[in-house]
Amino acid sequence: MKKLMTATATSALIAGTAFAGSHGEDVKLGIILGYTGPIESIVAEMGPAAELAIKEVSDSGKLLGGKTVTAVIGDSTCVDASAATAAAERLITADGVKGIVGGDCSGVTGAMLTNVAMPNGIVMVSPSATSPGLSHTNNEDNGLFFRTAPSDARQGQVMSDILLESGITEVAVTYTNNDYGKGLADAFQASYEAAGGKITITAAHEDGKADYSAEVGALASAGGQRLVVAGYVDQGGSGIVRAALDTGAFDTFQFPDGMISDTLIEKFGSEIDGSAGQHPSPSPELAARFKEVAAAAGFNATSPFVPESYDAAALILLAMQAAGSSEPADYKDKIFDVANAPGEKIQSGELAKALEILANGGDIDYVGASGVELIGPGEAAGNYREMTVEGGKDVTVGFR
Amino acid sequence: MDFLNAIVALSNFVLVPAIAYGSQLALGALGVTLIYGILRFSNFAHGDTMAFGAMATVGMTWWLQSMGVNLGPLPTALLALPFGIMAAGFLVLMTDRMVYRFYRQQKSKPVILVIVSMGVMFITNGIVRFIIGPQERQFADGERFLISARDFKQMTGLDEGLAIKTTQAITVITAIIIVALLFWFLNKTRTGKSMRAYSDNEDLALLSGINPERVVMVTWLIVAALATIAGTLYGLDKTFKPFTYFQLLLPIFASAIVGGLGSPVGAIAGGFVVAFSEVTITYAWKKVLGYAMPDSLAPDGLVQLLSTDYKFAVSFVILVIVLLFKPTGLFNGKAY
Secondary structure (H helix, E strand, O other): OHHHHHHHHHHHHHHHHHHHHOOOOEEEEEEEEOOOOOOHHHHHHHHHHHHHHHHHHHHHOOOOOOOEEEEEEEEOOOOOHHHHHHHHHHHHHHOOOOEEEEOOOHHHHHHHHHHHHHHHOOEEEEOOOOOHHHOOOOOOOOOOEEEOOOOHHHHHHHHHHHHHHOOOOEEEEEEEOOHHHHHHHHHHHHHHHHOOOEEEEEEEEOOOOOOOHHHHHHHHHHOOOEEEEEOOOOOHHHHHHHHHHHOOOOOOEEEOHHHOOHHHHHHHHHHHOOOEEEEEOOOHHHHHHHHHHHHHHOOOOOOOOHHHHHHHHHHHHHHHHHHOOOOHHHHOOHHHHHHOOOOEEEEOOOHHHHHHHHHOOOOEEEEEOOOOOEEOOOEEOOOEEEEEEEOOEEEEEEEO | OHHHHHHHHHHHHHHHHHHHHHHHHHHHHHHHHHHHHHHOOOOOOHHHHHHHHHHHHHHHHHHHHHOOOOEOOEOOHHHHHHHHHHHHHHHHHHHHHHHHHHHHHOOOOHHHHHHHHHHHHHHHHHHHHHHHOOOOEOOOOOOOEEEOHHHHHHHHOOOOOOOEEHHHHHHHHHHHHHHHHHHHHHHHOHHHHHHHHHHHOHHHHHHOOOOHHHHHHHHHHHHHHHHHHHHHHHHHHOOEOHHHHHHHHHHHHHHHHHHOOOOHHHHHHHHHHHHHHHHHHOOEOHHHHHHHOOHHHOOOOOOEOOOHHHHHHHHHHHHHHHHHHOOOOOOOOOOO
């Protein structure tokens, strides 16, 4: 046994030195998303999108003079902060990743950032953490945290506009009891009430339960023209909708990003006709382009946060190229430069071209799959797709 | 008219869901209480036995559906139930043979068996996820509603709708039949009597020539049947997802303890006490009171005693109160 261990260690050592000595040194990039847990059906599409951007850069052979990039995957579980922290710890200390695409849900993202990324000085770019609580306006994040998804403060405003424009002035709100749900519900309440809308009740629900009759009973009693469900489609959100439909408490719903996916339509179909929703999503032109890019890789480009995932990985790698170094301390200041004007506009699928321009000392304005424009403390300004359910189908109303 | 509306709203959001939920809890608590009474330990693996039995039923239901077999308006799962019970029976007999029997022969303390049952719980948990996966599974078919809210409104002309799901009706009817059968079995048959004798005094039962292994086997089989039926009914009424059964463990134990561990009648009463308290205490009474009271007295606020966040806390408060003032439970269970 001892011999075997020694042999293994030696060969690993030899392999390691041989690898380091070769010309194409390897850059590792972590992807920490909720591969299991409440949003696993959304992440199933997000993960491959981030990996696609990494592969594109790696295959081009133009990153930092020909380095390859490999993705190291970790599971954030979306809800379990200690599991997410452990995953981030492992990726940074054991695998030596130079940046992290993730986390996904706001609660675990905050935990990973403060417990692991900041002490180790690693850049995190989240494609889907949308809690307003993560807007670090006073540089509490040491300039290490960015997100390609907009803050929920903005989504609350958009949702409020959509409801009021369709003449709905009284709603009941239920939210999943975590950073995401609470943040969104608060942001929505602030905008909606300021614009003259009335919220009859704001009730939290816990995920992972099968019985929501008590919650729906309270919501129904308060009443309202529509029920706003700020939850997750794989979790309590669907349970609430099911119970509300069964008891006839509400017929139509307003869905924010955590609820909109194919699963929602599969589960409820025409039962939720007349319901509406909104989620961060790029304009049709960008979407069409990204769809082509995604088709080759075999994932669904229109699922929520998929373009943002591609962009999150791309931004990190482009910033490395612009800084001429894969060290987070060097490239963190370049993320803004590559994401925003001035410079040549870069669409999805054009990462090789972008690397080329940067290598020659040029400047780029990364548009990517979701139309990235970073504002304030490093978060996307956001483009929202407004959808409605008609005849059991997801119909796009417009973009705002 | 307003008074009728109040009653309908109350039935729709409180009575009907609570009765169905209470029946499911009662069936689950019966299983826990039987194990406690006869095998003398708290079986934490019960929730996952429910998941396993329900899983087998779901698998069989899918097969039947693919063969084109169905029960018309009733869910096909009822047809698959015996198969699920057999599978769960096989599982519990295997675990008894491989795990519990060893500790029984050692005359281990109940607390050791409790820990052992937690180990069994985690393994069963894993097996279920391994076979069917962690996702939600749909297996309900047949008519969804006995009366849907919309039809009820049209029929009666009332403002409030009353929805009764087929699965809710089936749950309650099945629970009544099962409980009646169980009591008949325990009180009238020879095997049932020997089980009760074994539960009352093990040594005396052994002296009277009762075969302990047989009593244990029958108990496990009954528990497997109860668990599978409870699990399947719960899955039919809500949705099948392995994790929810693990969470059901808390209210089930609360029910069994409130009623008095070891007392079958207590388990049933406890199930309903827990279900009703969860729903009524967190219900917002605004609508019902708005109908029932004259306009001048109609409340503006929600009239909600506790926010629904505290749903689980309610069962535990009841549990604490019962344990403080009547530690043997409402129906004088056993306390070892």
